[in-house]
Amino acid sequence: MxxxxxxxxxxxxxxxxxxxxxxxxxxxxxxxxxxxxxxxxxxxxxxxxxxxxxxxxxxxxxxxxxxxxxxxxxxxxxxxxxxxxxxxxxxxxxxxxxxxxxxxxxxxxxxxxxxxxSARSRTYLYRLLLGTEHHSQVPVFERDLCWAPPGGPLDIPAMRTAAQFLLGTHDFSTFRSLSSEAAAQSPVRTLQELQIQPGPGLLAQHCPHRKFEFWEVKIKSRSFLYRQVRRIVGALVAVGQGRLSPGHIQELLELKDPRAFPPNAMAPPSGLFLKCVExxxxxxxxxxxxxxxxxx
CATH class of the missing domain: 3.30.70.580 (Pseudouridine synthase I, catalytic domain, N-terminal subdomain)
Incomplete structure (x- = not known):
């Protein structure tokens, strides 16, 4: 046997x-x-x-x-x-x-x-670094572990307002990447959690000559579409920079078209971490x- x-x-x-x-x-x-x-x-x-x-x-x-x-x-x-x-x-x-x-x-x-x-949920963290004027100012030990968006401080309250439109069950077509494989999936997903909170820096306290701020975007769902998290974070950062309004996020959802996503707004991969699978x-x-x- x-x-x-x-x-x-x-x-x-x-x-x-x-x-x-x-x-x-x-x-x-x-x-x-x-x-x-x-x-x-x-x-x-x-x-x-x-x-x-x-x-x-x-x-x-x-x-x-x-x-x-x-x-x-x-x-x-x-x-x-x-x-x-x-x-x-x-x-x-x-x-x-x-x-x-x-x-x-x-x-x-x-x-x-x-x-x-069998997974009941997946949680991702995206790490943002504020306080740099150029990517060369990112601390050595934080390179490849965060994204330092250009343009100065972010409007965190506006980002949190925008995030509320994404919570719950929606057709996230606008927030998925265009690919033949992705097109075969249902675009409907349920975001159980979407928070924007201050986060720890690896060695930020040892850089007294610069004032760094770290923020974390935490997103939880049973499953995600291809590059959905990076598109969500990129859109939220665009809101924080004033390039989009919170209401634009709701409009993007309602369009249900990946081609409607703002060009070059997707967050880079370096700041993204899969935190846990439950x-x-x-x-x-x-x-x-x-x-x-x-x-x-």
Whole structure:
């Protein structure tokens, strides 16, 4: 009888500047995907068949993750016990060195669990740096980790007013990128949370000669359209700069046309972080009969 594989959920983080995105790419590219490194590391654990990472949330080149998620199935040779979550995380991290990718945790999950389709919500953070006149003034340790929009201070109250139009369930066609793949998706999404709050700077307190301000845009939904977060942040920043009014955001929503989105308004990838992916405990619990199979 064929051995039943053990399914695991892993949470992992990465510094996205080094990669073409999270998804697997051809190995001969100058920049490859985070998935390439994850699966290469998993292959060094000597499974009896190749391991495939099924990733929860796609991120683009330059986008970072504080905690992305994936599930994987591991076949071990007959007579070898399944990995514990700790063993799997430790082994993967050992083989991922020196890449800026880290497994945060690993745990057994039911064979029916799917990292993408079982997710109940995804939360993104976008980091904004105010107080610079030119990108060369961004602190060294913050480069590639934030966006410093030009033009001076932002009107945060106006941005918060504009954000209220985006909360709830809407057709977000105007806020999705034009692509054949994106066009096949339903444009209807529900934003559960959209907040603009002061945020911590990595080493801003050690730059006394300049007054920096960090702000974070936090956006939560069960799922997002391609580049939806970067378009939302870019439009909100345009409101903060006075280039758009809060009411323009409502008008863009009502147009339901990606071509109506203001040109060159999309936020760059460097300030975007996937903060977390959430699952219900019920989806993570392994049925008793599956636990017994794992012991047999």
């Amino acid at each position: 064929a051995c039943v594989p053990a399914r695991y959920l892993v949470f992992f983080q990465y510094f996205g500047t080094r990669y073409s995105g999270v998804m697997e790419t051809k190995s001969d590219q100058a920049l490859v995907g985070v998935q390439n490194y994850l699966e290469r590391a998993a292959g060094k654990l000597r499974p009896s068949s190749p391991i495939k990472f099924h990733i929860s949330s796609r991120t683009d080149t330059g986008v970072h993750a504080l905690a992305n998620a994936a599930h994987l199935d591991i076949h071990r040779a007959p007579g070898k016990p399944d990995f514990t979550g700790h063993q799997l995380a430790h082994g993967l991290n050992h083989h991922l060195r020196p890449e800026p990718i880290r497994i945060l945790s690993a745990q057994r999950v039911p064979s029916t669990f799917h990292a993408r389709f 699952y219900s405990q019920e989806d993570l619990n392994i049925p008793a009969e599956q636990q017994l199979q794992g012991l047999s």
